[in-house]
Amino acid sequence: xxxxxxxxxxxxxxxxxxxxxxxxxxxxxxxxxxxxxxxxxxxxxxxxxxxxxxxxxxxxxxxxxxxxxxxxxxxxxxxxxxxxxxxxxxxxxxxxxxxxxxxxxxxxxxxxxxxxxxxxxxxxxxxxxxxxxxxxxxxxxxxxxxxxxxxxxxxxxxxxxxxxxxxxxxxxxxxxxxxxxxxxxxxxxxxxxxxxxxxxxxxxxxxxxxxxxxxxxxxxxxxxxxxxxxxxxxxxxxxxxxxxxxxxxxxxxxxxxxxxxxxxxxxxxxxxxxxxxxxxxxxxxxxxxxxxxxxxxxxxxxxxxxxxxxxxxxxxxxxxxxxxx
Amino acid sequence: xxxxxxxxxxxxxxxxxxxxxxxxxxxxxxxxxxxxxxxxxxxxxxxxxxxxxxxxxxxxxxxxxxxxxxxxxxxxxxxxxxxxxxxxxxxxxxxxxxxxxxxxxxxxxxxxxxxxxxxxxxxxxxxxxxxxxxxxxxxxxxxxxxxxxxxxxxxxxxxxxxxxxxxxxxxxxxxxxxxxxxxxxxxxxxxxxxxxxxxxxxxxxxxxxxxxxxxxxxxxxxxxxxxxxxxxxxxxxxxxxxxxxxxxxxxxxxxxxxxxxxxxxxxxxxxxxxxxxxxxxxxxxxxxxxxxxxxxxxxxxxxxxxxxxxxxxxxxxxxxxxxxx
Amino acid sequence: xxxxxxxxxxxxxxxxxxxxxxxxxxxxxxxxxxxxxxxxxxxxxxxxxxxxxxxxxxxxxxxxxxxxxxxxxxxxxxxxxxxxxxxxxxxxxxxxxxxxxxxxxxxxxxxxxxxxxxxxxxxxxxxxxxxxxxxxxxxxxxxxxxxxxxxxxxxxxxxxxxxxxxxxxxxxxxxxxxxxxxxxxxxxxxxxxxxxxxxxxxxxxxxxxxxxxxxxxxxxxxxxxxxxxxxxxxxxxxxxxxxxxxxxxxxxxxxxxxxxxxxxxxxxxxxxxxxxxxxxxxxxxxxxxxxxxxxxxxxxxxxxxxxxxxxxxxxxxxxxxxxxx
Numbered sequence: 018x019x020x021x022x023x024x025x026x027x028x029x030x031x032x033x034x035x036x037x038x039x040x041x042x043x044x045x046x047x048x049x050x051x052x053x054x055x056x057x058x059x060x061x062x063x064x065x066x067x068x069x070x071x072x073x074x075x076x077x078x079x080x081x082x083x084x085x086x087x088x089x090x091x092x093x094x095x096x097x098x099x100x101x102x103x104x105x106x107x108x109x110x111x112x113x114x115x116x117x118x119x120x121x122x123x124x125x126x127x128x129x130x131x132x133x134x135x136x137x138x139x140x141x142x143x144x145x146x147x148x149x150x151x152x153x154x155x156x157x158x159x160x161x162x163x164x165x166x167x168x169x170x171x172x173x174x175x176x177x178x179x180x181x182x183x184x185x186x187x188x189x190x191x192x193x194x195x196x197x198x199x200x201x202x203x204x205x206x207x208x209x210x211x212x213x214x215x216x217x218x219x220x221x222x223x224x225x226x227x228x229x230x231x232x233x234x235x236x237x238x239x240x241x242x243x244x245x246x247x248x249x250x251x252x253x254x255x256x257x258x259x260x261x262x263x264x265x266x267x268x269x270x271x272x273x274x275x276x277x278x279x280x281x282x283x284x285x286x287x288x289x290x291x292x293x294x295x296x297x298x299x300x301x302x303x304x305x306x307x308x309x310x311x312x313x314x315x316x317x318x319x320x321x322x323x324x325x326x327x328x329x330x331x332x333x334x335x336x337x338x339x340x341x342x
Numbered sequence: 343x344x345x346x347x348x349x350x351x352x353x354x355x356x357x358x359x360x361x362x363x364x365x366x367x368x369x370x371x372x373x374x375x376x377x378x379x380x381x382x383x384x385x386x387x388x389x390x391x392x393x394x395x396x397x398x399x400x401x402x403x404x405x406x407x408x409x410x411x412x413x414x415x416x417x418x419x420x421x422x423x424x425x426x427x428x429x430x431x432x433x434x435x436x437x438x439x440x441x442x443x444x445x446x447x448x449x450x451x452x453x454x455x456x457x458x459x460x461x462x463x464x465x466x467x468x469x470x471x472x473x474x475x476x477x478x479x480x481x482x483x484x485x486x487x488x489x490x491x492x493x494x495x496x497x498x499x500x501x502x503x504x505x506x507x508x509x510x511x512x513x514x515x516x517x518x519x520x521x522x523x524x525x526x527x528x529x530x531x532x533x534x535x536x537x538x539x540x541x542x543x544x545x546x547x548x549x550x551x552x553x554x555x556x557x558x559x560x561x562x563x564x565x566x567x568x569x570x571x572x573x574x575x576x577x578x579x580x581x582x583x584x585x586x587x588x589x590x591x592x593x594x595x596x597x598x599x600x601x602x603x604x605x606x607x608x609x610x611x612x613x614x615x616x617x618x619x620x621x622x623x624x625x626x627x628x629x630x631x632x633x634x635x636x637x638x639x640x641x642x643x644x645x646x647x648x649x650x651x652x653x654x655x656x657x658x659x660x661x662x663x664x665x666x667x
Numbered sequence: 668x669x670x671x672x673x674x675x676x677x678x679x680x681x682x683x684x685x686x687x688x689x690x691x692x693x694x695x696x697x698x699x700x701x702x703x704x705x706x707x708x709x710x711x712x713x714x715x716x717x718x719x720x721x722x723x724x725x726x727x728x729x730x731x732x733x734x735x736x737x738x739x740x741x742x743x744x745x746x747x748x749x750x751x752x753x754x755x756x757x758x759x760x761x762x763x764x765x766x767x768x769x770x771x772x773x774x775x776x777x778x779x780x781x782x783x784x785x786x787x788x789x790x791x792x793x794x795x796x797x798x799x800x801x802x803x804x805x806x807x808x809x810x811x812x813x814x815x816x817x818x819x820x821x822x823x824x825x826x827x828x829x830x831x832x833x834x835x836x837x838x839x840x841x842x843x844x845x846x847x848x849x850x851x852x853x854x855x856x857x858x859x860x861x862x863x864x865x866x867x868x869x870x871x872x873x874x875x876x877x878x879x880x881x882x883x884x885x886x887x888x889x890x891x892x893x894x895x896x897x898x899x900x901x902x903x904x905x906x907x908x909x910x911x912x913x914x915x916x917x918x919x920x921x922x923x924x925x926x927x928x929x930x931x932x933x934x935x936x937x938x939x940x941x942x943x944x945x946x947x948x949x950x951x952x953x954x955x956x957x958x959x960x961x962x963x964x965x966x967x968x969x970x971x972x973x974x975x976x977x978x979x980x981x982x983x984x985x986x987x988x989x990x991x992x
Contacts, residue, residue, distance in 0.1 A: 071786065072728030078397030079424055091780060094758045098730055098784035101756035106426035108419045109434060109759060122628035125635075130416060130627060133650035134423035136396065302780060303772035310775075325783035403722030407744070431751035433744045434759060447953035450960075454954060455741060458746035460974035461721065465987055 025156055025312055033270055037337035041152035042160040045173040050213050057178050059333035060326070060342050066103060072291070075341050076105035083137030084127070085162070086142045087263045092171075096139050099331035102333050108135055112223075125154040132157040134174040137329045137339060152278060166202060171334065172301060173206030175327040180258055182326060183297035183319050188210070193219040193252040196262035196282050196307060198228040203301045214240035217303075219244045219252045222234065223278040249281055253291050259284070260299045261307050284308045299323055302327060350481055351505050362662035366477035367485040370498040370531045375538050382503050384658035385651070392427060392654070397624050400666050401430035407460030410487070411437045411467045416627065416649075417487050417497075421464050424656035433460055450479040457482040464579040464663055465489075483663040491527060496659065497533030497626060500652040505583050508622035509650060512536070518577040518665070519546040521587035521607050521632060528626040533557055537564035544569045544577045548603040551593060574606055578616050584609070585624045586632050590655055609633045614640055624648055677805055687987035691802035692810040695823040695856045700863050707828050709983035709992050710976070717752060717979070725991050726755035732785030734777070735761045735812070736792045741952065741974075742812050742822075746789050749981035758785055775804040778962045782807040787989060790814075808988040816852060821984065822951060823856030825977040830908050832976060833947035833969050837861070843869040843902040846912035846932050846957065848878040853951040854912055856884055862889035869894045869902045873928040876918060900930055903941050909934070911957050934958045939965055949973055 025039040036052065048056075066073055081100040085093050088111065090279035097107050110131070112234045131138055140151050141162040147163035148168070150278070181187050192211060194204050198220050209232070211218065219239055220228045227245060236243050245250065248330075253259070264282050269275035283300065291310055292298070297319040300308055312318050335341045350364035361377065373381075392399055406425040410418050413436065423433050431604070435456070440556055444609060449467070453476045456463055466487040467477050473486035473493070488494035507514050519529050525543050534557070543552045543566055552570060571577065589607050594600035609623065614637055617623070620645040625633055631643075633659065637643050661667045675689040686702065698706075716723055731750040734785050738761065747757050760781070774792070778801045781788055790801050792810040798811035798818070813819035827873075829838050842861060844854050848870050859882070861868065868891055870878045877895060886893050896902065903909070914932050920924035934948065939962055942948070947969040950958055962968050986992045 070728065074729075078395065078427070080397075082419070091761055094732070094760060094781065094784055097758045101730055101758070102728070108422045108426075110415055110419060112437070112762070119631040123635075126628060129646050130649045132421065133646060134419055134653050275411055303776060305771040310773075321779050321783060324780045328784050403720065403752070405748055433747045433751070435740055435744060437762070446955040449961075454971050456744065456975050459744055459970060459978050503781060524942075 025158055035041075037334070038340035039158060040338055041148075041155075041158055042170055042334055042338065043075070043148040043152050044161075044168050045170045045209045047170075048174075048210070048213075053177065053210070053213065056174060056179055056330065056333050056337065059337060060329040061176055061182075062327040062342075063102075063313075063332040063336075064326075072102040072104060074104035074278060074338055076100065076103035076339060078253065079103075079105040079136045079339060080134065081105055081107045081128075081139045081335065082131040082141050083107050083109050084138060085113075086140075086147075088112065089141055089163065092141065092311065092327075093139075095324075095327045096160075096331050096335075099328050099335055100326070102335065103332055103335060105335070124150055124233065128155050128159070137335060160334060160338065163202070166200070169202050169206055171331060172203050172325070173210050174334075175209045175323065175330040176203060176260070176296070176301070177210045178330050179299060179319055179323040179326045180297060183322070184257060184295070187336060188215040190214075190257040191217040191219065191252075191255055192258040192260065193221055193256035193262045194262070195221040195249060196264050197226045198222040198262070199226045199270065200265075200268065201262040204228070205232055207260065208236060212236060212241055217242055219246065219256065221246055221249050221252060221282070223247050223264070223274070225274075246339075247278070249284075249288070253288060254293070256296060257293065258297050258299060259292065261302065261304075263307050267296075282307060284312060286311050286315070289317065349579060350483055357436065362659070363665035365663055366473075366480075366483055367422045367495055367659055367663065368453040368473040369486075369493050370393040370534045372495075372496045373499075373535070373538075377633050378499075378502065378535070378538065381499060381655065381658050381662065382506055384508075384662060385503055387667075388427075388654040388657040388661075389651075390656075397427040397429065399429035400661055401425065401428035404428075404430040404461045404659065404664060406430055407456040407463045408432050408434050408436075409456060409463060409465050411465075411472075412468050414488065415436065417466065417652075418464075420649075420652045421485075421656050421660075424653050424660055426661060427653070428657055429446065430660070432489050433518060442443065449475055455481050455485070457585045462660060473592065485659060485663065488527070492524070494527050494531055496652070497528050498657060499659075500648065500655040501528060501532045501585070501624065501626070502535045503655050504624060504644055504648040504651045505622060508647070509582060509620070515539075516542040516544065516577075516580055517583040517585065518581035519553075519585045519587070520544055520546040520574060522588050523547040523587070524551045525590075525593065526587040528558055529585070530555070532585065533561060537561060537566055542567055542569075544571065544581065546571055546574050546577060546607070548572055548589070548599070548606075550599075551589065572603070572606070574609075574613065578613060579618070580600040581621060582618065583624060584617065586629075588632050590632060607632060609637055611636050611640070614642065617642065626639050673797060681820055684980055687984070687989035689808060690988055691798075691808055692820055692984055692988065693798040693802050694811075694818050695820045695859045697820075698860070698863075699825075703824075703827065703860070703863065706824060706980065706983050706987065707831055710828055710979040711832075711980040712992075713752075713982040713986075714976075716743045717982075721756060722752040724751065724754035725793050725986055726753035726989060729753075729755040729786045729989060730784065730790045731755055731757045731985065732781040733757050733759050734781060734788060734790050735763075736790075736797075738762065739791055739813065742791065742852065742977075743789075744983075745974075745977045746810075746812065746981050749978050749985055752978070753982055753986060755985070763768055763857045764969055774800055777807050778809070787985060803841070808986060810988065813852070819852050819856055821981055822853050823860050824984075825973065826853060826857045826910070826949065826951070828980050829949060829959065829969055829973040829976045830947060833972070834907060835860040838865040840864075840907040841869065841902075841905055842908040842910065843865040843979070844878075844904035844910045844912070845871040846914050847918065848872040848912070849876045850915075850918065851912040854878070854910070855882055858886060862886060867892055867894075867900075869896065869898055869906065871932070872903060873897050873914070873924070873931075875924075876914065897928070897931070899934075899938070903938060904943070906946060907943065908947050908949060909942065911954075912951065913955060913957050914980070932957060934962060936961050936965070939967065 137158045138158045145165045145167035147164040148185045152159040300320040462483045464485045467489045470490045470492035471488040478485040625645040787808045789810045792814045795815045795817035797814040802809040950970040
């Protein structure tokens with residue numbers, strides 16, 4: 018099923034009332050604000066449930082096919098934990114590239130085989146658009162866990178949910194994104210989701226790693242004001258959210274330039290001393306030096322809670338597409 | 343325990359009435375017709391159960407050791423799903439070749455270690471006869487998931503079950519096998535199982551890929567008429583089952599010969615237009631061009647249902663050897 | 668939390684009465700005799716439970732993060748089976764070295780991410796001290812599954828438990844360790860645990876593979892008499908426990924020396940004929956010739972029961988650190 022299309026038929030007696038039942042999750046662009054409000058409410062319930070009793074039997078008897086064509090321990094573990102805490106089971110298919118499944122078999126055939134065994138499929142694939150192809154052929158719901166330089170919608174959702182969760186709302190905030198804004202897939206997904214909210218956006222990056230024009234145009238079309246700079250200093254005191262990503266040495270042809278700029282994008286306790294008292298410092302992780310470990314105990318350091326939110330968002334999505342919320 | 347020998351003792355309170363309880367599944371030759379009838383009846387029940395409620399608690403508390411010495415995502419996923427839908431758990435041991443278990447340790451020692459943790463063992467191994475060796479040393483039931491060029495009994499069972507399931511019976515049918523009949527392990531297993539039924543057999547292959555003499559002799563000894571040809575055309579209008587396998591380029595020393603014959607063994611909508619109205623087109627998958635994607639929507643295209651049947655057959659076998667049906 | 672420190676907070680309603688609740692398991696040195704007596708009593712209960720009904724729901728809703736930075740099929744399978752037989756679920760993270768988690772991310776960050784998803788973490792790591800580092804950063808309990816040439820505490824516990832289980836007690840026994848006593852991590856762990864018991868110790872090894880001075884000093888400090896020899900013959904008739912380890916060819920610079928000594932450390936039925944009638948022959952496995960397969964049926968051959976005990980010990984530890992015993 019393509020996004021926003023008709024519902025897929027999933028095996029067991031479902032709650033047919035909500036719009037995510039039987040749907041695929043393949044793009045952040047598929048969501049409306051009511052969708053997001055609904056997902057966050059369910060994620061809140063999942064968090065409360067996990068804190069209170071650890072797990073539930075909501076998806077008992079359901080099987081998730083966790084199909085990873087490239088390794089992503091963080092994302093795959095998060096989906097596995099989400100399914101298990103909902104009482105369901107997992108077929109873990111990692112490192113597919115080494116197996117006979119990938120030897121010449123088409124993605125549609127692999128997906129149609131896997132859905133003979135599973136009730137829902139999570140797909141990580143190195144090629145842009147793979148999830149959309151998979152979703153088209155599958156009769157069971159497909160959730161993208163990232164396809165190449167393309168989409169990683171559940172990451173976008175967990176990032177947005179973390180902002181909502183840390184600060185109580187999204188409208189009215191000043192969100193600053195920092196680091197590699199050109200290649201950072203998570204930045205693009207989050208920026209696109211933020212189009213739906215009344216936010217002020219700042220993009221802090223060295224010249225060669227600025228946000229792609231395409232996304233700037235989408236934000237402009239949505240009427241979102243945006244400010245670009247190469248200085249974290251300019252926004253540190255004003256931002257409600259600082260979303261840091263890694264500036265990779267490999268992106269620089271001129272290493273002298275890298276050496277010159279890299280320290281501008283490293284968050285230290287000193288820098289945090291100039292930030293607002295109530296704000297959220299985020300990072301999609303893994304980090305390699307962009308945020309000092311000394312910042313970890315700062316109550317505004319939200320990145321590990323962000324990881325945890327990933328599990329609640331994925332619990333919400335799994336339950337929703339299977340019609341069990 | 344060797345095939346057809348005495349029952350193994352398995353831990354929990356079992357139903358001791360049926361002959362598969364405590365037995366190993368290592369060869370298609372171990373089955374009688376009553377065995378097969380029984381397995382298919384249980385598989386029917388498993389299908390009905392999955393369609394109705396998705397899963398059961400029949401094997402709750404049981405643990406499957408899924409030991410794969412070579413990758414086979416399709417087969418391992420099918421066994422994992424089968425165990426999970428029965429309420430049991432799985433120890434997934436894939437890619438053993440990279441691990442210390444394989445460094446010098448004998449297969450019997452590995453098996454005897456694994457059965458300390460598991461209630462039933464599924465073994466995939468590159469060497470012919472490995473499952474039989476494993477079964478001899480194990481006190482818990484061993485189910486072969488294929489050993490090298492040798493047996494792959496659960497594949498044979500799911501293929502036969504698909505014929506039964508698609509057409510309501512096996513006796514009286516005309517079954518045509520197409521493609522690489524020389525090296526195709528699944529063809530050999532299915533042919534051997536069909537000896538037990540009153541069927542007419544056609545084998546369609548280029549000269550260099552004909553069925554081995556040994557299997558032809560076994561079929562003759564069982565009184566099964568068989569017909570060999572290199573032309574699919576000869577059987578397409580008569581066959582109740584067309585079982586297609588892949589003709590691999592690598593098998594041909596003379597590539598000109600490969601180019602000449604390859605298109606004779608590709609199933610297209612045009613070819614299907616000449617087939618019987620009620621028949622089953624099967625393929626063990628993966629396919630790489632032997633059946634056009636345009637055929638997939640033909641109601642006679644049974645190959646994805648065949649995949650699904652693999653799960654029901656494996657559910658039936660797991661429940662049966664553990665004495666829970 | 669560091670060893671013997673304050674309890675960690677773990678999510679669900681726990682039994683707060685026992686000292687292992689919320690603790691890490693990172694070293695054999697952290698245990699007192701009452702700890703060991705308690706662990707063995709719980710392991711006895713786990714064995715009885717598995718023999719009687721196969722599994723329990725004690726850890727239903729709990730999730731184990733099984734994080735293996737190097738392959739160890741035996742240990743990881745044992746932990747998976749332990750968690751599953753307790754009714755819990757597992758996030759299997761094997762082969763981490765190939766994944767993005769290991770690409771530059773620090774161990775503390777990986778651990779703090781994983782504990783967002785899991786209730787308890789089992790860690791296997793190639794570097795000495797990694798488990799202690801992980802335990803310091805984690806707020807959930809960490810159980811070491813071996814770190815490099817350092818500790819492998821659950822192996823030490825299962826070895827000691829096997830002695831207790833085979834012979835009914837540990838005090839008063841004569842324990843002989845045989846083979847590579849220099850590099851054998853399991854020998855070191857067991858020797859350290861035996862300091863707490865009134866035992867007589869013999870160490871049988873070729874000169875170049877003798878027990879390290881450091882461990883001999885620890886034993887002397889604890890007042891344990893010890894005897895060193897290079898002849899198995901000297902102890903075979905007296906020992907209550909013979910603990911055999913592998914003498915690896917690679918350890919010998921002088922291969923002539925290897926050829927000369929290797930047969931002194933191979934246990935055959937002939938050698939067993941000179942051992943006590945009531946004793947236990949142990950081996951941590953895998954073995955590669957150190958014990959003849961002909962010995963396997965000897966009732967004194969305890970090594971496969973030793974494997975099985977590993978599962979009961981790990982069940983006991985998982986339940987204990989989560990406060991559910």
